[in-house]
Amino acid sequence: MAERALLAGLRDGLERLGGAATSRIWRLGFASRFFAHMLLHSGTAFRRFHLTVREIYFAGVLSLIIILVSGLFVGMVLGLQGYHTLQRYGSSEALGILVALSLVRELGPVVAGLLFASRAGSAITAEIGLMKATEQIAAMEMMAVDPIARVVAPRFWGGVISMPLLAALFSAMGIFGGYLVGVKLIGVDEGAFWSQMQAAVDVREDIVNGIIKSVVFGIAVAWIAVFEGYDAQPTAEGVSSATTRTVVTSSLAILALDFVLTAFMFTGGNGG
Amino acid sequence: MKRSTIDIWVGAFVAAGFGGMLFLALKVGNLASFSTDQTYEVLAKFANIGGLKVRAPIKSAGVVVGRVSDIRFDNESYEAIVTFNVDARYQFPRDTSAKILTSGLLGEQYVGLEAGGDGVMLKGGDRLRLTQSAVVLENLISQFLFNKAAEGKDEKDAKK
Numbered sequence: 001m002a003e004r005a006l007l008a009g010l011r012d013g014l015e016r017l018g019g020a021a022t023s024r025i026w027r028l029g030f031a032s033r034f035f036a037h038m039l040l041h042s043g044t045a046f047r048r049f050h051l052t053v054r055e056i057y058f059a060g061v062l063s064l065i066i067i068l069v070s071g072l073f074v075g076m077v078l079g080l081q082g083y084h085t086l087q088r089y090g091s092s093e094a095l096g097i098l099v100a101l102s103l104v105r106e107l108g109p110v111v112a113g114l115l116f117a118s119r120a121g122s123a124i125t126a127e128i129g130l131m132k133a134t135e136q137i138a139a140m141e142m143m144a145v146d147p148i149a150r151v152v153a154p155r156f157w158g159g160v161i162s163m164p165l166l167a168a169l170f171s172a173m174g175i176f177g178g179y180l181v182g183v184k185l186i187g188v189d190e191g192a193f194w195s196q197m198q199a200a201v202d203v204r205e206d207i208v209n210g211i212i213k214s215v216v217f218g219i220a221v222a223w224i225a226v227f228e229g230y231d232a233q234p235t236a237e238g239v240s241s242a243t244t245r246t247v248v249t250s251s252l253a254i255l256a257l258d259f260v261l262t263a264f265m266f267t268g269g270n271g272g
Numbered sequence: 273m274k275r276s277t278i279d280i281w282v283g284a285f286v287a288a289g290f291g292g293m294l295f296l297a298l299k300v301g302n303l304a305s306f307s308t309d310q311t312y313e314v315l316a317k318f319a320n321i322g323g324l325k326v327r328a329p330i331k332s333a334g335v336v337v338g339r340v341s342d343i344r345f346d347n348e349s350y351e352a353i354v355t356f357n358v359d360a361r362y363q364f365p366r367d368t369s370a371k372i373l374t375s376g377l378l379g380e381q382y383v384g385l386e387a388g389g390d391g392v393m394l395k396g397g398d399r400l401r402l403t404q405s406a407v408v409l410e411n412l413i414s415q416f417l418f419n420k421a422a423e424g425k426d427e428k429d430a431k432k
Contacts, residue, residue, distance in 0.1 A: 050276075057278045061285045100300050165289025172292035175300060194299070202327070203301035211293065 031227045034148075038156055038226070041149040045157045051150075055158025059120040059222075063166060066119055067112055071170035074107060075099060075177025082178070083186050095188050096197030099178030104201060104210045105266070108171030110258050113217035116163055117250040121225035124155050125246040128229025129239035137230075152230060156222045163218025164211050171210065209265045216257055221250045310360035311338065312396035316370045316383075317351045322406025324372055324381045330356050331373075332385040337362045340383060356383065358394075365390040369402035381406060 045052050082098040128151060131137050140147045175197075182188045201207065225246050232242035321343065330338035338358035346353045358364070367388030374381050388402075 050279075053282050054278055056282045056285065060289075061281045064285060064288075104296060104300065162285075165286060165292070168289055168292035168296060172295045172300075175296075197300055199329075201301045203297055207293075207296050207301050210296075 027231070030231070031223075034227055034230065035223055038148055038153050041146055042153045042157065044146075044149040045153040051154035052157050052161070055154045056162050057158075058123065059116075059155070059158045060162030060166060063116060063119045063162070064169070066115055067166045067170050068173050070111065070115055071108075071173030072177040074111060074170075075103065075174030075179075076181045078102060078107075078174065079178035079181030079186070083182060083188065092186075092188055093192035093196055095178070095182045096193035096195075097200040099182070100175055100197045100201050101206060103171045103174040103178075104206050106258070106262070108174065109167045109210055109213040109217055110254060112167040112170040112214065113163065113221060113254040114251055116159075116166060116218075117221045117225075117254065118247050120159060120162070121221045121246050121250050122243045124159065124222070124225040125229040125232070125243045126239060128152065128155070128226060129232035129234075129242050132230065132232060133234040133236070133239055135234070148230075152226045156226050159222030159225065160215070160218045163221065164214040167214035167217075168211065205266075209261075212265075213258065213261050216261060217254050220253045220257060224250045224253060311357040312360055312394075313341070314356045314358055314394055314396075314398055314400060316354050316356070316400040316403050317346065317349065318354060318370075318372060318403050318405050319351055320405040320408060321352045321354060322372055322374075322381055322408055324354065324383070324406065328380065329382045330358060330385060331382055332362070332364070332387065337385065354383070363393045366392045366394055366398065367402065368394065368400060369404070370400045371404040372406035374407070 078099045079095065082095050083092055086092045086094055086098065128137075131151065137147045137151070140150060179193065183190045183193050228242045228246045228249070232238045324340065324343065326340055326343055328340045329336045330340065338356050340354060341357045342355040344353045344355075345351075356370075364385060365388045367390040369386050369388065371384045371386070372381055373384045394400075
């Protein structure tokens, strides 16, 4: 009797595990098909570019404040921390290198991506989810308007276009913050700060790779955000859990992609 | 299609974003200071290159005149073959010598060029004959220790 109960429990557990795995794979497949469909129907987003411009405004311009302020503070913290570590080895002039390289290569794209996911990604998901819950999406389909072309693609491209610009502004602002703390507050030599930075930062190796990273993060965050919104259960609860999933999944995706991209970019040749 | 106020904000945002990228490229990176548009190649063989890396600067009189483009191992002479890209604006005599130097005590390594007195200038693909290898700290320390030991022995011998 006990044996049978144990077997039943085991079978239940296995079934649940299998069911969860299958539904994940199902969702992944649907997300991929959705992505392909969205790319194929992106024509409207570019032909009627004002739709995309509107989304750049909501995703990019409205995220500017948080990106700029965070960039400034991250740069200032890097300046302080870096100075205290570097001056132990008597090389506080290398502060410019430390601030610039860590921002341009890693922190700029990654932190801007995380902020973008929670500021703009969640808004995109909630907006599309609510449109679905209030049956606006279904209404569009009734009027023979493809909601993916009309609603989803402009939001996706707005996110993809905004993200690298935000990451570049984050890095620039961070370097300015590091300069404020390092040079103006602590008194590292200004010439050494800039010249050592310019000698160590390579345009192709560091800056272009940083921009590539931010483009990849932009695609990932925008894709996850529009998909979660489109796939949300059309209820208040469903929209809220979809918004949460957007932030969690895109943060994890950014960090995991960052590892993969860094392994590709900075281990070949002489590395860094 | 009429213009709206959103357009001006988006325009300003895009302009600021590209401004940020431009700032990174010009002020933070070194795009403006050295362009590798027109260069010629010069080779040099070193017995030991130490920690020299591809893209390390080539300096003459302290001015950056080029970059290391390639480092290979020559399996016939068992030496390192280093290829430099020297900016075409700068010409050097054929008997120029190359040294591997270190900026600062623990800084990066670079190649120092010292011009010779020959009237014929280097052409692309030429090889520098006079080279001096990198100073390897371990060799230097062991040399110093051996010298000290030898000195001590000499003094003992003199006292006898």
